[in-house]
Amino acid sequence: MSDVVESGTVEHGAVDPGGADVLSRAERMTDRLNPILLKEVRQAMRGRYFKISFWITLTIATLVGLGVLLVFIVEGEQDVIGQAFFVAMFACLVLAAQVFVPFSSFLSMGGEWDENTWDLLVLSNLRPRQIVLGKVLSSFVQALLYYCTFGPFLVFAFLLRGIDLAALLVALALSMILSFLLSCFSVAMSSFSRGRFARVVLMVLLTAILVGASFGTVGFAAQLMFRPGQLYDSETQQVIAAFLSIFTAVAAFFFAATCARLAHPEENRSTGLRLTSLAIVACGLAWATFIMGRRPDDDPILILTCLAIAFLAVTSIFYSTEPERLGRRVIATLPRRSSLAWLATPLLPGGARGLLFFLVAGLLVTGWTFIYPLLADPSFSFRNGQAWIPFVLLVYGFVYLGLPSGIFSRGADHMGIRILARVSVLVLFVATILLPSLIGFLLGIDSLESFEHAGNVFLVVDHLFSHDLDELGQATLVTVVFLGVLGLNAPRLIGQARELQRALASRAKGTDAS
Amino acid sequence: MSVALHVDGLTRRFGSVLAVDNATFEVRRGEILGFIGPNGAGKTTTMRICASLDLPDEGDVRIDGVSVLDDPRAVRQRLGFMPDAYGAYVHTTISEYLDFFARAYGLRGRNRTRMLDYVKEFTGLEPLEEKLITALSKGMKQRLCLAKTLLHDPAILILDEPAAGLDPHARVELRELVKALAELDKAVMISSHILTELSQICTSVAVIEAGRIRASGSVAEVLRGARAKHSQVFLRTLAPHETVHKALLEEAGVESVRPHKGGLMVELLGEEEAQARLLQTLVRRGFDPVEFTPDTVDLEDVFLSLTEGRVQ
Secondary structure (H helix, E strand, C coil): CCCCCCCCCCCCCCCCCHHHHHHHHHHHCCCCCHHHHHHHHHHHHHHHHHHHHHHHHHHHHHHHHHHHHHHHHHCCCCCHHHHHHHHHHHHHHHHHHHHHHHHHHHHHHHHHHHHCCCCHHHCCEEEHHHHHHHHHHHHHHHHHHHHHHHHHHHHHHHCCCCHHHHHHHHHHHHHHHHHHHHHHHHHHCCCCCCCCHHHHHHHHHHHHHHHHHHHHHHHHHHHHHHHHHHHHHHHHHHHHHHHHHHHHHHHHHHHHHHHHHHHCCCCCCCHHHHHHHHHHHHHHHHHHHHHCCCCHHHHHHHHHHHHHHHHHHHHHHHCCCCCCCHHHHHHHHCCCCHHHHHHHHHHHCCHHHHHHHHHHHHHHHHHHHHHHHHHHHHCCCCCCCHHHHHHHHHHHHHHHHHHHHHHCCCCCCCCCHHHHHHHHHHHHHHHHHHHHHHHHHHHCCCCHHHHHHCCCHHHHHHHHCCCHHHHHHHHHHHHHHHHHHHHHHHHHHHHHHHHHHHHHHHHHHHHHHH | EEEEEEEEEEEEECCCEEEEEEEEEEEEECCCCEEEEECCCCCCHHHHHCCCCCCCCCCEEECCCCECCCCHHHHHHEHHHHHHHHCCCCCEEHHHHHHHHHHCCCCCCCHHHHHHHEEEHCCCHHHHHHEEEHHHHHHHHHHHHHHHHHCCCEEEEEEECCCCCCCCCHHHHHHHHHHHHHHCCCEEEEEEHHHHHHHHHHHHEEEEECEEEEEEEEEHHHHHHHHHHHEEEEEEEECHHHHHHHHCCCCCCCEEEEECCEEEEEECCCCCCHHHHHHHHHHHHCCCCCEEEEEEEHHHHHHHCCCCCCCC
């Protein structure tokens, strides 16, 4: 049989004349396409879901379109008939592209487990990212079919008068991008659980999100149609850019999270996610640097710093609660040079290394907070205690993450304990704000009762924005708690450093032996 | 014959359940290993670990010398796994299904076309290639799954219960396909409950129960090992059977005696020497034996003698 195949190589034989050659060339072109994309599109076109949703959308669009035309003609409001018709058609299109299509991605991913085909995919050469990308691209192809189908309706709306072409194109482009991002999100949601009950809950949640996003898109498109001048307002442009950036970041993170979830438990499921988190933060900071240019402003810089550290803290909830040990497959992929392996420590899987990731990434953000304004404008300086904000946030984040993950680190191999640790981070965050206030209420201490205590991170940051550090008070308490949490996690951090040292040593021994 | 699959001290726990306990065996190229054991013995877990779909808590599996732990992707290139739960896509024809997996295995251009033609011909699916998978019989679906497993020309095949639910005709066809694969110098590991099927195609066996390998080696070795421990003899005598029954139970090396088809079935500890001693006893004590037939041991007897039907 080996004679029959030379795996993975492309053979280009003699050129056949005529149509056979064209077919052969077309066939060869499809070699470059993602196999999942081909399969999914083929299945979708034959499936009942696409056919039914397609005809439902078209029927609704036709009825709604006729209704709008009749109402506006009868009412005599022919000035805005073009805009009204467009919004009606656009709503139908969005229903298909932002609800039906992403939902089909959710069903398609779930189908791999229901139909027992997941193991077969895993055994092939396809990597999780190819599988996820194939599913998302196939949804995009289905969405494009809807856009093509609605083309005549939209052209008709444009010909009815009163439509700004730029607004129309922006609305269409936005909904296309959103359809793609929502498909990413749907595939991610589907990968969160294989249990039927959990999937039903996720389905309901996803439907609510998709419908909500669709309402938002239609509302925004309506605004653009009826007030097209807004599009040329720089504030609107910034809102669109910010909105798209946040959506893209969320979709990219969910894409990476899905790939990680679909990978084998012993594979490195963490480094990709950690790098994605870093990339998202870096893109955000680069974007802000580009917007502000040589005129740095302290408030936007600090707000962005707070958001970046908050984002890192939220994602680090997962990293800091991972099982502690490096798997054999991870050890096999460590950088060859020891110095690089040590440098990459915060990016390697493991709970304590997750904590380290938060600190290192947070310090990088802090570095930007101070270095960028100085480079842009050497005379720049922060007011009063503002310069402490990134450090204070890092300390709070470390405590929120380090306390539960340190306590539950011994059981982190079990999924249940990991979930408990993750929930505990959120509970701790809320408890540090609410509990002192509750105690203040019970004991009649006014300052505590009104949330003015060191446990309320929002108040602390607010103080730092406008006051000196001296006015914060309770700084000693925060420092003691931080040192306590550091002490709790010290054995984990040392243990993981030793594990890496052992892994590098044993690999070096293996290389020498071979 | 070189070792294609080497299972070394494999252990897998699911909570407090020890699914596989220090399993060790190997399969050589051109060999068909029958992996037999009662339900819940740990067969599928072992096979999934061999296929790199699950991970052992201890031990390792080497496929052509490559560890499933260290380099699962390289292992998957060398290995074809046919799971017991058959996976099929709806709204897909045989041709499309195989084409998809050929692409997923990285086959390009004419290589893909040639390989697709080959596996369809090998498994006899050519005339049905435009049929929807959902319209296929169980036997044809098993063929399709085997065809998919062969697409990347793996050197080692792991087939988990491939004959389950097949009619006798389809079983014979599957048996012939498996034999043909072994003739192509592939190592085949096959699990089944239908021991008569396995006994006709296997060159070696591994018997697993409660996660432990009870015996492994070539069929001849395992049968010899089983015979060395136990054997059965059917006998008829002119003396009354009740008298013979009582007398034999007092003899050393006789494990049990029971009436059987107008005679007695005697179970002995040991094989030919024990049988010779029994015959001498019968003659010496004047029981006048008229029939003395040692019972042949087959794979089913081996299985029953080595296992007690325990699950973890």
